[in-house]
Amino acid sequence: MDYRTVLTTCTYCGCGCNFYLEVLDGQVIDTIPCKTHPVNEGKLCIKGWNVHEFIQSPKRLKRPLIRRDGVLTEATWDEALDYTVSGLKAIKDAHGSDSIAFLTSAKVTNEENYLLQKFARAAVGTNSVDHCARL
Protein backbone atom coordinates (compact mmCIF):
# COMPACT_ATOMS: atom_id res chain seq x y z
CA MET A 1 0.00 0.00 0.00
CA ASP A 2 1.26 3.44 -0.92
CA TYR A 3 -0.77 6.39 0.41
CA ARG A 4 0.49 9.94 0.01
CA THR A 5 -0.75 13.46 0.33
CA VAL A 6 1.20 15.59 -2.11
CA LEU A 7 1.25 19.35 -1.68
CA THR A 8 0.94 21.19 -4.96
CA THR A 9 -0.34 24.37 -6.60
CA CYS A 10 -3.61 24.57 -8.52
CA THR A 11 -3.16 24.81 -12.28
CA TYR A 12 -6.59 26.23 -13.02
CA CYS A 13 -5.84 29.93 -12.66
CA GLY A 14 -3.12 32.35 -11.63
CA CYS A 15 -4.15 32.69 -7.95
CA GLY A 16 -1.88 29.93 -6.73
CA CYS A 17 -4.11 28.09 -4.25
CA ASN A 18 -2.38 25.14 -2.61
CA PHE A 19 -3.84 21.74 -1.92
CA TYR A 20 -2.82 18.19 -1.18
CA LEU A 21 -3.56 15.61 -3.81
CA GLU A 22 -4.53 12.35 -2.16
CA VAL A 23 -2.72 9.56 -3.97
CA LEU A 24 -3.50 5.92 -3.23
CA ASP A 25 -1.32 3.36 -5.03
CA GLY A 26 -0.49 5.80 -7.79
CA GLN A 27 -4.09 6.89 -8.37
CA VAL A 28 -5.01 10.49 -7.59
CA ILE A 29 -8.29 10.12 -5.69
CA ASP A 30 -9.13 13.44 -4.03
CA THR A 31 -8.18 17.07 -3.41
CA ILE A 32 -7.68 18.49 0.09
CA PRO A 33 -7.28 22.28 0.34
CA CYS A 34 -4.21 23.26 2.38
CA LYS A 35 -5.29 25.04 5.57
CA THR A 36 -1.96 26.64 6.33
CA HIS A 37 -1.16 28.09 2.91
CA PRO A 38 -1.38 31.90 2.95
CA VAL A 39 -3.01 32.19 -0.49
CA ASN A 40 -6.14 30.14 0.05
CA GLU A 41 -6.19 29.38 3.80
CA GLY A 42 -8.00 26.07 3.36
CA LYS A 43 -10.50 27.27 0.79
CA LEU A 44 -10.90 26.49 -2.93
CA CYS A 45 -13.31 27.25 -5.78
CA ILE A 46 -15.27 24.51 -7.47
CA LYS A 47 -12.59 23.98 -10.11
CA GLY A 48 -9.86 23.51 -7.52
CA TRP A 49 -12.00 21.06 -5.55
CA ASN A 50 -12.27 18.84 -8.63
CA VAL A 51 -8.75 19.17 -9.95
CA HIS A 52 -7.97 15.50 -9.28
CA GLU A 53 -10.55 14.49 -11.88
CA PHE A 54 -8.90 15.90 -14.97
CA ILE A 55 -5.46 14.50 -14.23
CA GLN A 56 -6.62 11.00 -15.08
CA SER A 57 -9.26 11.96 -17.63
CA PRO A 58 -9.03 9.82 -20.78
CA LYS A 59 -9.86 13.00 -22.71
CA ARG A 60 -6.71 14.70 -21.55
CA LEU A 61 -4.31 15.82 -24.28
CA LYS A 62 -1.02 14.08 -23.56
CA ARG A 63 0.80 14.19 -26.89
CA PRO A 64 1.27 16.91 -29.48
CA LEU A 65 -1.09 16.80 -32.43
CA ILE A 66 -0.36 18.07 -35.95
CA ARG A 67 -3.15 18.75 -38.42
CA ARG A 68 -2.32 16.66 -41.48
CA ASP A 69 -4.69 16.92 -44.46
CA GLY A 70 -7.24 18.49 -42.16
CA VAL A 71 -7.04 15.73 -39.54
CA LEU A 72 -5.38 16.09 -36.12
CA THR A 73 -2.84 13.29 -35.82
CA GLU A 74 -0.47 12.34 -33.01
CA ALA A 75 3.12 13.43 -33.41
CA THR A 76 6.35 13.13 -31.44
CA TRP A 77 7.67 16.19 -29.62
CA ASP A 78 10.55 16.46 -32.11
CA GLU A 79 8.15 16.45 -35.05
CA ALA A 80 5.89 19.01 -33.39
CA LEU A 81 8.76 21.32 -32.48
CA ASP A 82 10.31 21.07 -35.97
CA TYR A 83 6.93 21.84 -37.49
CA THR A 84 6.45 24.87 -35.23
CA VAL A 85 9.96 26.18 -35.79
CA SER A 86 9.72 25.94 -39.57
CA GLY A 87 6.25 27.51 -39.51
CA LEU A 88 7.38 30.42 -37.36
CA LYS A 89 10.50 30.94 -39.47
CA ALA A 90 8.51 30.97 -42.71
CA ILE A 91 6.05 33.55 -41.32
CA LYS A 92 8.84 35.71 -39.93
CA ASP A 93 10.78 35.64 -43.24
CA ALA A 94 7.72 36.46 -45.30
CA HIS A 95 5.99 39.02 -43.06
CA GLY A 96 8.43 40.13 -40.32
CA SER A 97 8.57 39.52 -36.56
CA ASP A 98 5.61 41.72 -35.75
CA SER A 99 3.30 39.46 -37.69
CA ILE A 100 3.69 36.93 -34.89
CA ALA A 101 2.06 37.11 -31.46
CA PHE A 102 2.28 34.80 -28.45
CA LEU A 103 -0.56 33.85 -26.19
CA THR A 104 0.54 32.39 -22.88
CA SER A 105 -1.38 31.16 -19.87
CA ALA A 106 -2.36 31.86 -16.30
CA LYS A 107 -2.26 28.10 -15.74
CA VAL A 108 1.51 27.81 -15.97
CA THR A 109 4.17 29.04 -13.57
CA ASN A 110 5.72 32.49 -13.45
CA GLU A 111 8.95 30.99 -14.69
CA GLU A 112 7.28 29.40 -17.71
CA ASN A 113 5.62 32.71 -18.54
CA TYR A 114 8.96 34.42 -18.24
CA LEU A 115 10.50 31.92 -20.65
CA LEU A 116 7.75 32.44 -23.19
CA GLN A 117 8.07 36.23 -23.25
CA LYS A 118 11.85 35.81 -23.46
CA PHE A 119 11.42 33.54 -26.44
CA ALA A 120 8.98 36.00 -28.06
CA ARG A 121 11.23 39.00 -27.56
CA ALA A 122 14.74 37.57 -27.89
CA ALA A 123 14.26 34.70 -30.36
CA VAL A 124 11.36 35.86 -32.51
CA GLY A 125 11.65 39.61 -31.98
CA THR A 126 8.09 40.63 -31.15
CA ASN A 127 6.59 42.44 -28.18
CA SER A 128 3.14 40.98 -28.84
CA VAL A 129 2.67 38.77 -25.80
CA ASP A 130 -0.67 38.29 -24.08
CA HIS A 131 -2.37 35.77 -21.81
CA CYS A 132 -5.71 34.13 -21.14
CA ALA A 133 -6.34 35.96 -17.88
CA ARG A 134 -7.16 39.09 -19.88
CA LEU A 135 -10.02 37.37 -21.72
Next chain:
Amino acid sequence: MIEKVRERVRDLLSSGEVKGFLGLSNKYGNTGPHLFCDAEDLDGLVIGDWKGPGDARYTLNKQLIHIVRKYPDDVFGVLVRGCDDRGLKVLYTWNQLNPEKVIPVGIACSQDLADACECRKPYPDDFVAGEKVEGRASDSVARLDALDVAGRFEAWLKEFSKCIKCYGCRDVCPMCFCKECTLEDDRLVNNGVIPPEIPVFHLTRAVHMVGRCIDCGLCNEVCPADIPLRTLYKKVADIVDEEFQYRPGQELYAKSPLNILMQPSSTG
Protein backbone atom coordinates in the same frame (compact mmCIF):
# COMPACT_ATOMS: atom_id res chain seq x y z
CA MET B 1 1.08 16.92 24.43
CA ILE B 2 2.66 15.92 21.14
CA GLU B 3 5.16 13.64 22.91
CA LYS B 4 2.33 11.57 24.40
CA VAL B 5 0.68 11.24 21.01
CA ARG B 6 3.99 10.32 19.40
CA GLU B 7 4.65 7.70 22.06
CA ARG B 8 1.27 6.07 21.52
CA VAL B 9 1.67 6.09 17.74
CA ARG B 10 5.16 4.63 18.04
CA ASP B 11 3.78 1.78 20.17
CA LEU B 12 0.96 1.08 17.74
CA LEU B 13 3.29 0.98 14.77
CA SER B 14 6.17 -0.93 16.32
CA SER B 15 3.88 -3.60 17.81
CA GLY B 16 2.30 -4.04 14.40
CA GLU B 17 -1.16 -3.32 15.81
CA VAL B 18 -1.81 -0.88 13.00
CA LYS B 19 -0.66 -0.87 9.40
CA GLY B 20 -0.53 2.91 9.40
CA PHE B 21 -1.49 5.94 11.46
CA LEU B 22 -3.43 8.70 9.77
CA GLY B 23 -2.48 11.95 11.43
CA LEU B 24 -1.12 15.39 10.67
CA SER B 25 2.38 16.27 9.62
CA ASN B 26 4.46 19.37 9.08
CA LYS B 27 5.96 19.05 5.65
CA TYR B 28 6.98 21.56 2.99
CA GLY B 29 6.34 24.41 5.44
CA ASN B 30 2.67 23.50 5.88
CA THR B 31 0.53 21.20 8.00
CA GLY B 32 -1.47 18.52 6.26
CA PRO B 33 -2.76 14.96 6.55
CA HIS B 34 -0.18 12.20 6.48
CA LEU B 35 -0.15 8.43 6.81
CA PHE B 36 2.65 7.40 9.15
CA CYS B 37 3.82 3.83 8.54
CA ASP B 38 7.24 3.78 10.20
CA ALA B 39 7.61 3.91 14.02
CA GLU B 40 11.03 5.51 13.57
CA ASP B 41 9.77 8.30 11.35
CA LEU B 42 7.40 10.35 13.50
CA ASP B 43 9.31 13.63 13.69
CA GLY B 44 6.87 15.57 11.53
CA LEU B 45 3.83 14.49 13.59
CA VAL B 46 1.74 17.43 14.88
CA ILE B 47 -1.77 17.87 16.26
CA GLY B 48 -2.88 20.68 13.96
CA ASP B 49 -2.23 23.81 16.04
CA TRP B 50 -0.67 26.11 13.43
CA LYS B 51 -1.05 29.74 14.48
CA GLY B 52 -3.87 29.08 16.89
CA PRO B 53 -5.44 26.03 18.54
CA GLY B 54 -6.86 23.55 16.04
CA ASP B 55 -6.58 25.86 13.04
CA ALA B 56 -4.98 23.15 10.91
CA ARG B 57 -7.53 20.38 11.43
CA TYR B 58 -8.34 18.13 8.48
CA THR B 59 -11.06 15.71 7.59
CA LEU B 60 -9.04 12.63 8.57
CA ASN B 61 -12.02 10.30 8.95
CA LYS B 62 -12.94 10.96 5.33
CA GLN B 63 -9.44 10.04 4.23
CA LEU B 64 -9.56 6.94 6.40
CA ILE B 65 -12.70 5.87 4.52
CA HIS B 66 -10.81 6.28 1.23
CA ILE B 67 -8.02 4.02 2.48
CA VAL B 68 -10.15 1.28 4.03
CA ARG B 69 -12.38 1.03 0.98
CA LYS B 70 -9.31 -0.41 -0.74
CA TYR B 71 -7.76 -2.10 2.31
CA PRO B 72 -10.76 -3.31 4.36
CA ASP B 73 -8.81 -6.05 6.16
CA ASP B 74 -6.11 -3.84 7.63
CA VAL B 75 -6.22 -1.93 10.92
CA PHE B 76 -5.41 1.78 10.91
CA GLY B 77 -4.88 4.31 13.66
CA VAL B 78 -6.32 7.80 13.35
CA LEU B 79 -5.89 11.06 15.24
CA VAL B 80 -9.20 12.15 16.78
CA ARG B 81 -10.52 15.13 18.68
CA GLY B 82 -13.96 15.11 20.27
CA CYS B 83 -15.73 15.88 17.02
CA ASP B 84 -13.83 13.19 15.08
CA ASP B 85 -14.73 10.71 17.82
CA ARG B 86 -18.41 11.61 17.39
CA GLY B 87 -17.83 11.17 13.67
CA LEU B 88 -16.40 7.69 14.12
CA LYS B 89 -19.49 6.62 16.10
CA VAL B 90 -21.80 7.79 13.32
CA LEU B 91 -19.58 6.27 10.61
CA TYR B 92 -19.58 2.93 12.47
CA THR B 93 -23.35 3.13 12.79
CA TRP B 94 -23.74 3.80 9.04
CA ASN B 95 -21.27 0.98 8.20
CA GLN B 96 -18.75 3.29 6.60
CA LEU B 97 -15.99 2.19 8.96
CA ASN B 98 -15.51 -0.96 10.99
CA PRO B 99 -14.78 -0.33 14.70
CA GLU B 100 -12.63 -3.47 14.79
CA LYS B 101 -10.33 -2.03 12.17
CA VAL B 102 -9.88 1.46 13.61
CA ILE B 103 -7.75 2.48 16.58
CA PRO B 104 -8.41 6.11 17.47
CA VAL B 105 -5.68 8.09 19.20
CA GLY B 106 -7.53 10.81 21.07
CA ILE B 107 -6.56 14.32 22.10
CA ALA B 108 -8.63 16.68 24.24
CA CYS B 109 -9.07 20.25 22.98
CA SER B 110 -8.10 23.37 24.89
CA GLN B 111 -10.69 25.68 26.43
CA ASP B 112 -9.90 28.32 23.77
CA LEU B 113 -10.74 25.91 21.00
CA ALA B 114 -13.83 24.59 22.76
CA ASP B 115 -15.05 28.19 23.15
CA ALA B 116 -14.34 29.08 19.53
CA CYS B 117 -16.14 25.91 18.38
CA GLU B 118 -18.97 26.35 20.91
CA CYS B 119 -18.39 22.64 21.38
CA ARG B 120 -20.63 20.52 23.61
CA LYS B 121 -17.99 17.84 24.19
CA PRO B 122 -14.46 18.99 23.38
CA TYR B 123 -12.82 15.64 24.08
CA PRO B 124 -13.09 12.08 22.78
CA ASP B 125 -14.27 9.24 25.06
CA ASP B 126 -10.63 8.17 25.41
CA PHE B 127 -7.62 10.39 24.96
CA VAL B 128 -3.88 10.15 25.44
CA ALA B 129 -3.10 13.87 25.69
CA GLY B 130 -4.69 17.13 26.78
CA GLU B 131 -7.04 17.97 29.64
CA LYS B 132 -10.78 17.61 29.73
CA VAL B 133 -12.36 21.09 29.57
CA GLU B 134 -15.97 22.28 29.83
CA GLY B 135 -18.27 21.89 26.86
CA ARG B 136 -20.66 24.73 26.12
CA ALA B 137 -23.88 25.69 24.36
CA SER B 138 -23.90 27.88 21.28
CA ASP B 139 -24.07 31.67 21.62
CA SER B 140 -24.24 32.11 17.86
CA VAL B 141 -27.47 30.09 17.72
CA ALA B 142 -28.88 32.02 20.70
CA ARG B 143 -28.12 35.34 18.99
CA LEU B 144 -30.09 34.35 15.90
CA ASP B 145 -32.88 32.83 17.98
CA ALA B 146 -33.30 36.23 19.64
CA LEU B 147 -34.46 37.71 16.30
CA ASP B 148 -38.06 37.38 15.16
CA VAL B 149 -38.78 35.00 12.26
CA ALA B 150 -38.61 37.71 9.58
CA GLY B 151 -35.32 39.02 10.97
CA ARG B 152 -33.85 35.55 11.12
CA PHE B 153 -34.90 34.77 7.56
CA GLU B 154 -33.46 38.03 6.33
CA ALA B 155 -30.17 37.37 8.13
CA TRP B 156 -29.86 33.93 6.56
CA LEU B 157 -30.79 35.10 3.07
CA LYS B 158 -28.10 37.74 3.35
CA GLU B 159 -25.56 35.06 4.28
CA PHE B 160 -26.67 32.59 1.60
CA SER B 161 -26.54 35.24 -1.10
CA LYS B 162 -22.75 35.27 -0.72
CA CYS B 163 -22.45 31.61 -1.78
CA ILE B 164 -20.24 30.88 -4.82
CA LYS B 165 -21.55 27.30 -5.06
CA CYS B 166 -18.10 25.76 -4.70
CA TYR B 167 -19.55 22.67 -2.97
CA GLY B 168 -16.63 22.88 -0.53
CA CYS B 169 -18.99 22.47 2.44
CA ARG B 170 -20.05 19.12 1.03
CA ASP B 171 -16.66 18.05 -0.26
CA VAL B 172 -14.89 18.59 3.06
CA CYS B 173 -17.57 17.05 5.26
CA PRO B 174 -16.44 13.80 6.88
CA MET B 175 -20.08 12.76 7.17
CA CYS B 176 -20.92 13.27 3.47
CA PHE B 177 -20.26 9.82 2.05
CA CYS B 178 -23.27 9.30 -0.28
CA LYS B 179 -22.52 8.15 -3.81
CA GLU B 180 -25.37 10.24 -5.19
CA CYS B 181 -25.64 13.72 -3.72
CA THR B 182 -28.92 15.56 -3.41
CA LEU B 183 -27.07 18.79 -4.09
CA GLU B 184 -26.59 17.50 -7.64
CA ASP B 185 -30.22 16.44 -8.12
CA ASP B 186 -31.71 18.39 -11.04
CA ARG B 187 -35.10 18.46 -9.35
CA LEU B 188 -33.70 20.56 -6.53
CA VAL B 189 -30.58 22.23 -7.84
CA ASN B 190 -29.86 23.95 -11.11
CA ASN B 191 -26.69 22.02 -11.88
CA GLY B 192 -23.82 23.89 -13.48
CA VAL B 193 -25.48 27.28 -12.93
CA ILE B 194 -24.43 30.01 -10.52
CA PRO B 195 -25.51 31.64 -8.30
CA PRO B 196 -27.25 28.87 -6.37
CA GLU B 197 -30.94 29.02 -5.62
CA ILE B 198 -31.33 30.43 -2.14
CA PRO B 199 -32.37 29.33 0.35
CA VAL B 200 -33.05 25.92 -1.26
CA PHE B 201 -29.41 24.96 -1.80
CA HIS B 202 -28.36 25.60 1.79
CA LEU B 203 -31.51 24.33 3.43
CA THR B 204 -31.34 21.13 1.39
CA ARG B 205 -27.90 20.50 2.78
CA ALA B 206 -28.99 21.47 6.29
CA VAL B 207 -31.86 18.96 6.18
CA HIS B 208 -29.51 16.31 4.85
CA MET B 209 -27.14 16.77 7.74
CA VAL B 210 -29.86 15.73 10.20
CA GLY B 211 -28.60 12.65 11.99
CA ARG B 212 -25.18 13.04 10.41
CA CYS B 213 -23.55 16.37 11.31
CA ILE B 214 -21.24 15.89 14.27
CA ASP B 215 -20.44 19.61 14.52
CA CYS B 216 -16.79 19.62 13.56
CA GLY B 217 -17.04 23.00 11.87
CA LEU B 218 -14.82 22.07 8.93
CA CYS B 219 -17.52 23.22 6.46
CA ASN B 220 -17.57 26.62 8.10
CA GLU B 221 -13.79 26.89 7.89
CA VAL B 222 -13.70 25.87 4.25
CA CYS B 223 -16.44 28.24 3.07
CA PRO B 224 -14.81 30.97 0.95
CA ALA B 225 -17.84 33.18 1.54
CA ASP B 226 -17.62 32.90 5.34
CA ILE B 227 -21.21 31.75 5.64
CA PRO B 228 -21.80 30.58 9.24
CA LEU B 229 -22.86 27.10 8.15
CA ARG B 230 -21.94 25.60 11.46
CA THR B 231 -24.48 27.80 13.24
CA LEU B 232 -27.15 26.63 10.81
CA TYR B 233 -26.38 22.97 11.38
CA LYS B 234 -26.12 23.48 15.13
CA LYS B 235 -29.64 24.90 15.09
CA VAL B 236 -30.92 21.97 13.01
CA ALA B 237 -29.25 19.56 15.44
CA ASP B 238 -30.88 21.39 18.39
CA ILE B 239 -34.33 21.02 16.83
CA VAL B 240 -33.80 17.31 16.21
CA ASP B 241 -32.52 16.82 19.74
CA GLU B 242 -35.54 18.58 21.21
CA GLU B 243 -38.00 16.60 19.09
CA PHE B 244 -36.34 13.19 19.02
CA GLN B 245 -33.76 13.26 21.86
CA TYR B 246 -31.05 12.38 19.38
CA ARG B 247 -27.71 13.99 18.69
CA PRO B 248 -25.31 12.39 16.17
CA GLY B 249 -22.23 10.85 17.70
CA GLN B 250 -23.42 10.85 21.28
CA GLU B 251 -24.01 7.13 21.39
CA LEU B 252 -22.71 4.29 19.28
CA TYR B 253 -25.38 2.53 17.17
CA ALA B 254 -28.10 5.00 18.19
CA LYS B 255 -30.67 5.18 15.41
CA SER B 256 -31.02 8.45 13.57
CA PRO B 257 -34.54 9.94 13.70
CA LEU B 258 -34.65 9.63 9.91
CA ASN B 259 -34.71 5.85 10.38
CA ILE B 260 -37.65 6.19 12.74
CA LEU B 261 -39.50 8.47 10.32
CA MET B 262 -39.01 5.99 7.51
CA GLN B 263 -40.70 3.12 9.38
CA PRO B 264 -44.20 2.50 7.98
CA SER B 265 -46.73 3.69 10.57
CA SER B 266 -48.98 1.08 12.17
CA THR B 267 -52.14 2.94 11.17
CA GLY B 268 -50.98 2.91 7.53
